[in-house]
Each structure stands twice: as C-alpha cells, then as structure tokens.
Amino acid sequence: xxxxxxxxxxxxxxxxxxxxxxxxxxxxxxxxxxxxxxxxxxxxxxxxxxxxxxxxxxxxxxxxxxxxxxxxxxxxxxxxxxxxxxxxxxxxxxxxxxxxxxxxxxxxxxxxxxxxxxxxxxxxxxxxxxxxxxxxxxxxxxxxxxxxxxxxxxxxxxxxxxxxxxxxxxxxxxxxxxxxxxxxxxxxxxxxxxxxxxxxxxxxxxxxxxxxxxxxxxxxxxxxxxxxxxxxxxxxxxxxxxxxxxxxxxxxxxxxxxxxxxxxxxxxxxxxxxxxxxxxxxxxxxxxxxxxxxxxxxxxxxxxxxxxxxxxxxxxxxxxxxxxxxxxxxxxxxxxxxxxxxxxxxxxxxxxxxxxxxxxxxxxxxxxxxxxxxxxxxxxxxxxxxxxxxxxx
Numbered sequence: 001x002x003x004x005x006x007x008x009x010x011x012x013x014x015x016x017x018x019x020x021x022x023x024x025x026x027x028x029x030x031x032x033x034x035x036x037x038x039x040x041x042x043x044x045x046x047x048x049x050x051x052x053x054x055x056x057x058x059x060x061x062x063x064x065x066x067x068x069x070x071x072x073x074x075x076x077x078x079x080x081x082x083x084x085x086x087x088x089x090x091x092x093x094x095x096x097x098x099x100x101x102x103x104x105x106x107x108x109x110x111x112x113x114x115x116x117x118x119x120x121x122x123x124x125x126x127x128x129x130x131x132x133x134x135x136x137x138x139x140x141x142x143x144x145x146x147x148x149x150x151x152x153x154x155x156x157x158x159x160x161x162x163x164x165x166x167x168x169x170x171x172x173x174x175x176x177x178x179x180x181x182x183x184x185x186x187x188x189x190x191x192x193x194x195x196x197x198x199x200x201x202x203x204x205x206x207x208x209x210x211x212x213x214x215x216x217x218x219x220x221x222x223x224x225x226x227x228x229x230x231x232x233x234x235x236x237x238x239x240x241x242x243x244x245x246x247x248x249x250x251x252x253x254x255x256x257x258x259x260x261x262x263x264x265x266x267x268x269x270x271x272x273x274x275x276x277x278x279x280x281x282x283x284x285x286x287x288x289x290x291x292x293x294x295x296x297x298x299x300x301x302x303x304x305x306x307x308x309x310x311x312x313x314x315x316x317x318x319x320x321x322x323x324x325x326x327x328x329x330x331x332x333x334x335x336x337x338x339x340x341x342x343x344x345x346x347x348x349x350x351x352x353x354x355x356x357x358x359x360x361x362x363x364x365x366x367x368x369x370x371x372x373x374x375x376x377x378x379x380x381x382x383x384x385x386x387x388x389x390x391x392x393x
Contacts, residue, residue, distance in 0.1 A: 004284060
C-alpha cells in the first residue's frame with residue numbers, strides 16, 4: 001500500500017467523529033454492520049460523510065480527477081451524442097444529471113447545447129450533497145448567461161411525474177454502497193464490519209440474507225461455474241431498483257452511464273478474488289477501506305452486464321456499450337479538439353492536447369472507463385457505432 005500523507009488535525013477530528021458515529025451504530029445493531037451500510041455512512045452520513053462534508057473532492061486539490069474536470073472535451077462530446085435525442089423529443093425534453101460534481105459538466109453541456117440550438121426545457125441535477133449543490137449553483141451562476149442558468153433546477157428526489165428526455169450519470173454507480181460477498185463451505189456469506197477491543201474496524205462474515213444469496217447464485221448461473229471458498233467480491237443486488245428509482249417517471253428518452261468496470265466475465269475473473277473495492281485519498285489509490293472514514297472516497301467497479309440487465313428490465317433497449325475512447329472519438333472529439341485548438345493560446349493548446357490524451361489513451365481513461373446507453377422511443381444507437389462491445393456482455 002502507498003505511504004499516505006497524514007490528515008491535518010481538523011480533518012482527523014472530523015474522521016474521528018464519523019468513526020464514533022459508525023461505532024455507535026455497530027453497537028446498536030448487535031455488533032456488526034453490513035459493509036454496504038458502512039460504505040453508505042462513510043460516503044453519505046449527513047455533515048460527516050465524504051460526499052456530505054465540505055472538503056474539496058474533485059481536481060488537483062482533491063482526491064481524484066473526473067473527466068469533466070479535465071476540460072471541455074468530455075461534456076462537449078456528450079452534448080453531440082444527446083442533442084439528436086433532445087431534438088427528437090421536442091421542446092419539452094429535459095436533461096437530468098445524477099450527481100453534478102463541481103458543476104463543470106453542466107456548464108459545458110449547457111453552453112454546447114445552446115450553440116447547437118438543442119437546449120432542453122429543463123436541466124435538472126439530482127444532487128444529495130447540500131455542499132456540492134451550493135458549489136454547483138455558484139459555478140453555474142457565474143459561468144452561464146441568465147436565460148440558460150434559469151433552466152437549471154436542483155432536485156430533492158427523482159424527477160416526477162412523467163417526463164421525456166435524457167438521464168446522465170458519470171462515475172455514480174461506482175459510489176453506490178455495495179454489498180461484499182464470500183463463500184464458506186459452498187454457502188454465501190456477506191461481509192460485515194465489526195469493532196475490535198481497541199475500537200478499530202475489522203472485517204467479519206455473516207450468512208447472507210436471501211436477496212444477496214440469490215443474487216450471487218444468479219451470477220454463478222450466468223457465469224457457468226461456482227465461486228470457490230474464500231472468493232470475495234462485490235455485487236449490487238439493488239441495482240435494478242436503483243435504476244427504476246432514479247429515472248423516476250422517464251417515459252420516452254435515453255439513459256447514459258459512464259463509469260469504470262468490466263463485463264461480468266471479466267469482473268469475476270478467478271484471479272480477481274478480492275474484488276475491486278478501493279479507496280482514493282489525495283490522488284493515491286489503496287485498499288484499506290477502514291482508513292480515515294469521511295476523508296477518502298470508497299468505490300467499486302461496475303458490472304456492466306448487471307447494468308445492461310437492470311436497464312432492459314426497466315423497459316429500455318440497450319442502445320450500445322463501448323469504451324470511453326471509442327465513444328468520444330465517435331461523437332465529435334476530433335472536431336471539437338480542432339475547433340478548441342484554433343482559439344487556444346499556447347498554454348491552452350497543451351492543456352487541450354493533454355486532456356484529449358487522458359480521455360482516450362488506453363493507459364489513462366480511454367479503456368478503463370466504459371459508456372453504456374439505453375433508449376426508448378428514440379434513436380441513440382448511432383452514438384455507439386465506433387467500437388461497440390455489446391457482444392462482450
């Protein structure tokens with residue numbers, strides 16, 4: 001594990017407060033919590049969780065960099081992909097972004113859609129963090145002209161009632177609180193979190209409930225083999241319910257998800273026997289999920305086969321699946337880069353080229369990140385013509 005810089009005293013006290021809160025919940029729950037609940041508290045506990053507190057998360061000053069934070073190219077390509085869908089749906093079409101980050105994506109997306117004469121009737125951001133909402137509001141109020149800023153709305157819950165449009169989520173599913181499972185003597189167990197005698201978190205396993213056990217057995221059936229004793233990984237049995245919840249009343253339109261992960265057969269490779277769970281802290285990646293609760297991001301890769309199942313179960317057609325590089329190159333990246341370079345200073349020019357490389361190179365984000373789209377009563381498949389990988393699901 002990499003050597004991690006120590007948090008400052010205020011951050012350490014913050015983490016201690018969340019540790020105490022989780023410890024109290026463990027004690028009140030009979031001595032253990034499912035790992036999914038532990039992860040949920042680490043990330044989203046009001047005022048203390050990683051995404052609920054006020055520290056910087058994104059960019060060079062935070063713990064990791066997302067594609068929209070690199071510059072305008074990622075969101076510009078997404079606008080190229082969704083503008084035809086918005087036009088197909090007409091003037092009442094809406095755009096809903098789940099988890100708005102710093103607001104960088106929304107700012108570029110709206111500017112690009114304005115230039116393409118494809119603005120939605122509403123740009124809604126479903127953002128559970130009050131702190132991030134304020135940061136987004138400040139950024140968009142500063143960066144958008146008033147008529148465009150007036151289209152932006154922050155939601156407290158999924159969009160209701162019935163609506164038509166596009167649902168978009170970048171690096172959201174990897175942060176859903178995930179269950180972890182293992183096998184003991186052929187039986188499915190769920191990973192729980194307990195406390196040792198010194199108040200430190202430790203891992204323990206409990207027999208899985210029927211929902212989790214059934215989900216693991218479904219994996220084994222689709223994979224064609226049983227997991228050996230000791231194999232440990234992640235699973236999101238709640239993913240179909242989450243998809244149907246966040247889409248709300250979406251009737252006609254499209255859903256686009258961008259995240260890192262694998263098709264099921266790659267996700268559950270025999271050699272990947274400790275899963276994909278990892279922590280991000282000040283641009284360092286490590287595997288100690290219990291270190292400094294509230295100060296580090298916890299994520300797990302996405303099983304894109306499970307996402308395909310969830311989207312089609314929600315009544316949508318799978319429009320396509322490809323790596324991020326193919327998707328961006330197939331949705332206008334070369335032209336967007338050329339246009340941006342023609343207006344750029346020497347310093348901006350190098351930044352743009354570095355951004356394009358980071359987004360597309362296999363050693364960077366290009367192949368590690370995947371894009372999956374779903375459609376109902378609209379055409380989205382053309383966005384996936386370059387490098388479609390649906391056959392691997």
